[in-house]
Amino acid sequence: MEQKKKRLVVVGNGMAGIRTIEELLKMSADEFNITVFGAEPQPNYNRILLSPVLSGEMPFQDTVLNDWSWYEENHITLHTGKTVTKIDRMRCTVETDDGIVVPYDRLLIATGSNPIMLPVPGIDLPGVIGYRSIADVEQMLAAAQPGKRAVVIGGGLLGLEAANGLSLRGMQVSVVHLCEWPMERQLDKVGGGLLKEALEKRGLKFYLSRQTDAILGETAVTGLRFKDGEEIAADLVVMSAGIRPNIALAKSAGIHCERGIMVSDTMQTYDPKIYSVGECVQHRGQTYGLVAPLFEQAKVAANHLAQYGRMRYEGSSVSTKLKVTGIDLFSAGDFNPVAGDDELLLQDAARGVYKKLVLRDNKLRGAVMYGDTVDGPWYFQMMRDGTDVSEMREHLLFGQMHLGDSGHGAKAGVMDMPDTAEICGCNGVCKGTIVNTIIDKKLFTLDEVRAHTKASASCGSCTGLVEAILANTVGGDYSAKPSKKPICGCTEYAHQDMHKTIRERSLKTIPEVMKALEWKTEDGCHVCRPALNYYLLAAWPGEYVDDSRSRFINERVHANIQKDGTYSVIPRIWGGVTSPAQLRAIAEIAERHEVPTVHITGGQRIGLYGITKENLPKMWAELVEAGFVSGHAYGKSLRTVKTCVGSEWCRFGTQDSTGLGIKVEQMTWGSWTPHKFKIAVSGCPRNCAEATIKDFGIVCVDSGYEIHVGGNGGVKVRVTDFLCKVSSEAEVLEYCGAFMQLYREDAHYLDRTAPWIERVGLPFVKRHIVDDAEGRAELYARFLKSQQYSQDDPWKERAEGKEAHEFTALATIV
Amino acid sequence: MNWIQVGNLEDIPRQGSRVVKTATGEIALFRSVDDQVFALNNRCPHKGGPLSQGIVHGKRVTCPLHSWVIDLESGEAISPDIGCAHRLEVRVAHGELFLEAEAGVCKA
Numbered sequence A: 001m002e003q004k005k006k007r008l009v010v011v012g013n014g015m016a017g018i019r020t021i022e023e024l025l026k027m028s029a030d031e032f033n034i035t036v037f038g039a040e041p042q043p044n045y046n047r048i049l050l051s052p053v054l055s056g057e058m059p060f061q062d063t064v065l066n067d068w069s070w071y072e073e074n075h076i077t078l079h080t081g082k083t084v085t086k087i088d089r090m091r092c093t094v095e096t097d098d099g100i101v102v103p104y105d106r107l108l109i110a111t112g113s114n115p116i117m118l119p120v121p122g123i124d125l126p127g128v129i130g131y132r133s134i135a136d137v138e139q140m141l142a143a144a145q146p147g148k149r150a151v152v153i154g155g156g157l158l159g160l161e162a163a164n165g166l167s168l169r170g171m172q173v174s175v176v177h178l179c180e181w182p183m184e185r186q187l188d189k190v191g192g193g194l195l196k197e198a199l200e201k202r203g204l205k206f207y208l209s210r211q212t213d214a215i216l217g218e219t220a221v222t223g224l225r226f227k228d229g230e231e232i233a234a235d236l237v238v239m240s241a242g243i244r245p246n247i248a249l250a251k252s253a254g255i256h257c258e259r260g261i262m263v264s265d266t267m268q269t270y271d272p273k274i275y276s277v278g279e280c281v282q283h284r285g286q287t288y289g290l291v292a293p294l295f296e297q298a299k300v301a302a303n304h305l306a307q308y309g310r311m312r313y314e315g316s317s318v319s320t321k322l323k324v325t326g327i328d329l330f331s332a333g334d335f336n337p338v339a340g341d342d343e344l345l346l347q348d349a350a351r352g353v354y355k356k357l358v359l360r361d362n363k364l365r366g367a368v369m370y371g372d373t374v375d376g377p378w379y380f381q382m383m384r385d386g387t388d389v390s391e392m393r394e395h396l397l398f399g400q401m402h403l404g405d406s407g408h409g410a411k412a413g414v415m416d417m418p419d420t421a422e423i424c425g426c427n428g429v430c431k432g433t434i435v436n437t438i439i440d441k442k443l444f445t446l447d448e449v450r451a452h453t454k455a456s457a458s459c460g461s462c463t464g465l466v467e468a469i470l471a472n473t474v475g476g477d478y479s480a481k482p483s484k485k486p487i488c489g490c491t492e493y494a495h496q497d498m499h500k501t502i503r504e505r506s507l508k509t510i511p512e513v514m515k516a517l518e519w520k521t522e523d524g525c526h527v528c529r530p531a532l533n534y535y536l537l538a539a540w541p542g543e544y545v546d547d548s549r550s551r552f553i554n555e556r557v558h559a560n561i562q563k564d565g566t567y568s569v570i571p572r573i574w575g576g577v578t579s580p581a582q583l584r585a586i587a588e589i590a591e592r593h594e595v596p597t598v599h600i601t602g603g604q605r606i607g608l609y610g611i612t613k614e615n616l617p618k619m620w621a622e623l624v625e626a627g628f629v630s631g632h633a634y635g636k637s638l639r640t641v642k643t644c645v646g647s648e649w650c651r652f653g654t655q656d657s658t659g660l661g662i663k664v665e666q667m668t669w670g671s672w673t674p675h676k677f678k679i680a681v682s683g684c685p686r687n688c689a690e691a692t693i694k695d696f697g698i699v700c701v702d703s704g705y706e707i708h709v710g711g712n713g714g715v716k717v718r719v720t721d722f723l724c725k726v727s728s729e730a731e732v733l734e735y736c737g738a739f740m741q742l743y744r745e746d747a748h749y750l751d752r753t754a755p756w757i758e759r760v761g762l763p764f765v766k767r768h769i770v771d772d773a774e775g776r777a778e779l780y781a782r783f784l785k786s787q788q789y790s791q792d793d794p795w796k797e798r799a800e801g802k803e804a805h806e807f808t809a810l811a812t813i814v
Numbered sequence B: 001m002n003w004i005q006v007g008n009l010e011d012i013p014r015q016g017s018r019v020v021k022t023a024t025g026e027i028a029l030f031r032s033v034d035d036q037v038f039a040l041n042n043r044c045p046h047k048g049g050p051l052s053q054g055i056v057h058g059k060r061v062t063c064p065l066h067s068w069v070i071d072l073e074s075g076e077a078i079s080p081d082i083g084c085a086h087r088l089e090v091r092v093a094h095g096e097l098f099l100e101a102e103a104g105v106c107k108a
């Protein structure tokens, strides 16, 4: 039996080769005995994600696409760390450097490409590294000591990702580039200029229109000399001057190659037993350096290996995104207009948005977008479909949302896309496929959708779209039918309806809401009552009387219940700054009350644990006496404002991050929010206060303050979106208050800012907070007004006897 | 049956709860929105959470630790959870509260 199976040998354990096998296994699982050779020691990993590994945003483990057990389960013989050095086409065998010989019936060559190492003196010095594999990343990390100097040669996609990664690791990074602006193959001059500016703000230095003459150094690299004679110092040089298809093996076996291995539309080389896919091939004169076309090739190759013989590969058009967190950039097609073409331009310097569309014969030919790329997939789709855009010409630049009803935020747009619209560029997954799979397989989570469709499983930049499709498919048609998920079993109403209904119908108490909206239970439940209490509080500041019976215990007694029924007490420590006197006071109180555990919290404060309920008011009285107020560590409310020491002490500090943090905390403390709300202020982009995983993060830079929103740590980490930059502390306060108020008035109860922003879309937030100065001022004013009623210290009130029944027993029977 | 006076109805807030301490543990008294009073052991059948700290809704209370919902009339956990917080007899007469003196048994 076994004998009869044909033997398939794959050279190259990379993205294209293994994708071909996955496609093949889907079609015919046991046609072949499969053997894979990979020169790298790792199992197949996602090369695209090397930059997040380099920058420290992702561990290597998370990039592995097929781990060891996958090969075992599919009965694939895997040889890692083995380079195939010979193909014997007469005997139909391959041979490795250490002498393993394996026969094949079909051979698949997927050897990828190699970075081009410029032929300049010094290129072989230790410290000069290409950027292709995890081994390269490890080498860079070994060299990447903070403060040391890295030079990246090549300002293309990979070069910039490498530069950004090394800069995030604390190195001083320079980029040397031959052309006038970076990424000239994807961006026009203006777009390239904006990108350069944004990267310079992050600390990168550019040497443009420069050519490298030599790499300097005796035993290791020490610097670089340009053609014009100028020299710069370097402890590490990263070569990113392009890639060259890796064809040495194929060539040595006499397989016809030009720049790449020549293949037909069936992905066959000139030897009919040998197929080839990936960056090593040349098809109809094209070579590719992005995964989307390679995955299309993989599908075709698998189809022919499985002897279906139905598909043809006809070449791909590609679009590009830069994976540098916080920089939005999209480019596709032909963006340099020629005579007769129309050019549509939108430039908004204040928001840092630039868009250019090139039209020919009423069809989109190319697009460059910077700063706001939400509509990228839409343009790309029309480009590939050859859609006639004359009807929508006027609105085209403003994006899909402006064509119809604009009230739904970015996500409704997804549902307006046709089923054939491509959502995941890397894996070529269309909207229809995602929707159908969700329905057929009854999927509920992003991970499930990834597992079943591969959508958003590669570079991840379409995750938001996929989540929107999931939300809309599972939750019914968001834009049309009211089939939203009810808050709980007590009502038909969903969270969506509450803010608006309560305000419009002027509902002022929980029983009023329940009556007006036909609640099915007498007094709701533990799910809806806290939600209603919040919505009413947000709608009627100063007027609504908080219903403590509808508060979860922690918020009712202003302390956090522990597993043994005791409580924790965490006083506010403004901006994380304390003093010997404060510490002494806390120490004495802790000692007097025999507090079992004193813990430095993750929020830069001090937590006292194991306090019995009866003792809380007494302890608070002492803390209040010593000048403390409640830290709200228990509330759906403002938690901490973390800061770093900033310009007062730190040699890198650009602004007074500590002082600003304290001002922000004094303005925002006590505010009730849909879910907890955390703020941080970092004094420079090294970001020691972790501002980019906070709900509202401020990163000080030389020229002002970057504002970042929508981040959180926790179960599902989300890095913030960059909102805008402002130049004064007063503006920071205004943007902060306005943003919190928008969140308070719009988000569903128990939505943190991260899922909220993913639902409403960053453009929605920008529209209200950045573009609309008047609206922002109004939001800010409403925030300050509600704060007038929320900054009475709850501990002080309770120490003075408020709600005393909460803290005492009704009776004691002996 | 012996009865012990433990306080007045007014001492428990509507949709709220108070605790009576005894030699053998705490008893939680709940007052529903329609002024009925119920008594349970102040220990959740799940992991001993203090039921008196939960949110009272209808004739139920939700445990503050992991949100089991307990029926106040029977002391039983609402399915799918299984367990009983042992209900005790309590009477309201002329606004005064009386609690049965013996330890409770489950009366489901």
Ligand code: SRM
Pocket: A560, A561, A562, A567, A568, A570, A599, A600, A601, A602, A603, A604, A605, A606, A607, A631, A632, A633, A634, A639, A640, A676, A678, A693, A694, A711, A712, A713, A714, A715, A716, A752
């Ligand atoms: C006290 C503290 C741990 C410590 O001793 O260091 C803590 C303790 C708890 N955290 Fe936390 N978190 C603490 C900092 C954090 C941080 C770090 C930070 O703020 O920088 C995070 C990640 C950052 C973030 O929130 O984005 C954090 C992410 C969480 C999460 C996950 C949130 C998410 O959106 O995924 C939960 C669960 C939740 O809120 O539903 C949680 C929930 C909890 C709860 C409230 C669980 C509970 O309901 O009992 C813990 C309460 C213990 C108590 O009685 O205080 N805690 N928690 C920290 C309080 C800081 C403070 O001074 O206020």
Ligand SMILES: Cc1cc2nc3c(=O)[nH]c(=O)nc-3n(C[C@H](O)[C@H](O)[C@H](O)COP(=O)(O)OP(=O)(O)OC[C@H]3O[C@@H](n4cnc5c(N)ncnc54)[C@H](O)[C@@H]3O)c2cc1C
Pocket: A011, A012, A013, A014, A015, A016, A017, A037, A038, A039, A040, A047, A048, A049, A050, A051, A082, A083, A084, A085, A110, A111, A112, A113, A131, A132, A133, A158, A161, A246, A249, A277, A278, A279, A280, A288, A289, A290, A291, A292, A294, A321, A323, A426, A459
């Ligand atoms: C840092 C970085 C970021 C990128 N970002 C993106 C992005 O955002 N979007 C995008 O679409 N693309 C991106 N790419 C490109 C993408 O990773 C490649 O297009 C893709 O990996 C090519 O797949 P492949 O199978 O052809 O080659 P590879 O994935 O390189 O696989 C080839 C494998 O063959 C092995 N091999 C070679 N010769 C032999 C031999 N003789 N014997 C045994 N094994 C051999 C190699 O060791 C390698 O493991 C990025 C690439 C890099 C390096």
Ligand code: SF4
Pocket: none
């Ligand atoms: S991580 Fe946070 S929630 Fe988890 S045990 Fe620690 S304090 Fe509690």
Ligand code: FES
Pocket: B044, B045, B046, B047, B048, B049, B063, B064, B065, B066, B067, B068
């Ligand atoms: S202890 Fe009550 S639900 Fe866990």
